[in-house]
Amino acid sequence: MKLINYLALILMFVFITFTGSFAAPIKIGTTVLEGKTTKGDEIRVEVTTVNNPKESPYSTENAWGTHKGSVKPRIIISSMKIIMNDEQQYIPMSTYMDLTEPKEIKLNIQDEQTIRIIIQGGIHEEDTGYIAEILYLGDILVSKSVRHTRFPNNIREDTMYKSMY
Numbered sequence: 001m002k003l004i005n006y007l008a009l010i011l012m013f014v015f016i017t018f019t020g021s022f023a024a025p026i027k028i029g030t031t032v033l034e035g036k037t038t039k040g041d042e043i044r045v046e047v048t049t050v051n052n053p054k055e056s057p058y059s060t061e062n063a064w065g066t067h068k069g070s071v072k073p074r075i076i077i078s079s080m081k082i083i084m085n086d087e088q089q090y091i092p093m094s095t096y097m098d099l100t101e102p103k104e105i106k107l108n109i110q111d112e113q114t115i116r117i118i119i120q121g122g123i124h125e126e127d128t129g130y131i132a133e134i135l136y137l138g139d140i141l142v143s144k145s146v147r148h149t150r151f152p153n154n155i156r157e158d159t160m161y162k163s164m165y
Contacts, residue, residue: 023106039112044083052076064130065101065122073100095144113138
């Protein structure tokens with residue numbers, strides 16, 4: 001009996017302090033992922049998607065996830081929030097607004113300050129698929145990298161952010 005209680009205690013400890021990768025499919029509405037850093041900081045990511053409104057400036061020529069010359073994207077990310085220990089972090093709209101037809105989001109917490117948010121999307125994975133990675137070090141937005149799933153080394157976009165304090 002003591003062994004069972006001891007094992008249950010260990011499992012609870014591992015579950016409570018677990019850092020790693022969390023994933024969820026993205027649907028219309030708000031998708032939420034939560035985790036903790038190795039230091040115990042709470043991380044919450046909220047991605048809200050909507051049907052692409054007619055007045056949206058994003059067409060197929062300037063968005064990831066669609067064919068050039070085809071119809072406008074059906075689904076866009078309308079907002080994204082990164083919340084660390086109940087404080088909302090700065091994330092510019094340009095970080096997520098060109099990621100259309102999102103399918104899945106992953107939150108990868110590697111240690112006490114390295115946080116990666118990975119969004120996969122595209123109408124067809126082979127033709128229009130992309131993988132976007134948003135990197136935070138602590139509460140500082142560092143970069144956004146988007147790669148085509150079929151040609152990841154040839155078709156890509158890399159954005160570096162600088163913070164002025």
